[in-house]
Amino acid sequence: MVNQNKMLEITHIIEKCEPFLSLNSAFIEINSLLKNSKFNKENGFRYIAKDPLMTCIVLSKAANSVDNGRILTLKKAVEILGEDSLKNIFSQQIMQETFLDSRKDENEDFWLHNLGVGIISKIICENTIYSSKADELYFAGLLHDLGSYVIKKYFKNDYQIIQEIVGKDPNKRLLLAEKKVLGVTHQEIGTFYATKMNLPKSIINVIRHHHYVDSSMDDKQNIAIVMVANNLAKGMKFGKSDNFYLEPIPDWVWRYLQLDQTMYYQIISDIQDKFDIATAFIK
């Protein structure tokens, strides 16, 4: 049973925590651009847009620098901040400080899963009548597991225990294991963190409800798309999620999406292509 102190500890840590980064191929690429003085707005954007934590930091910094807060798109955020600010944010010092104790291999698979969900969310959206929201859905998918990054970073021991519980018995759902150990799930922790970082409300709703779309009152369509994308990313083995099993999708989701079933083979083929293109830079 998780006590009240644990809950207080979690909220306290998230309130106090600084924006952080995770070591993966996208960040290594940014670092290499900076080191070789090749970083500019365009190529910087390309790699930032592939990583949830870098995207989160840029959206947050841009939101803090404008009066009405909350920037919906990364492109807009990059425009607001400008090249020099971006360079400062991702300077080599950050890399050295953040990554002294971390290894790329530990994070790569999880990062690829998140990138995969972003790409798939966008492609699903493009195949529906809501295609104008495709870019927004990409970032919602990319950021959906933000809470798991926070758990990995600030609650390392608890994360290990959760992994052991789920690893020993795959029937144990990830959310149940998180509840048991932390008292809250990665959806809730991600919501605290995303709120603190001033992310757009539609993205926060996806982070909060991506395993149970029916529990949300708002942005149900976005959540539904990311939920399907999460299943497909797992099915296509893009990286590795913390949760092995695919989740049941409510019937209304398919009715809402109105996807053409005869296009499913083409959609899977497109997803594979786009994922291969997006990850071609990985050494």
Add this chain to the structure above:
Amino acid sequence: MKYIVLEKVKEGMITAKDLLSDKGKILLKKNVVLDEFYLNFARKQGIESICIKEDSDEKIKEPSNMEKLILKQEVKNEYKEMFRMTTSDQNMTIFLDAIIENEVRKRIYG
């Protein structure tokens, strides 16, 4: 075949797939020998990476139908457990078939 980031694509390399724009328009057909003109064109279009033919592509032996069938069954078995909770969902079942097909293709052609 292999996706290569545009900065590393060299003249003389051959496209292994049609090169598409973000909106799905064909920019370059497959089997095109890339030269400076095409590479500049790709840069202007903001292309990130190109699918390039490799020597090993020619050496891939097309498996027989029976071999394909066996491979497909193997892949199907691997996916069975993961999709356990979505077996009654018709849409996920069709997606699973498409994913299996994709996986088989990947294992044969890389």
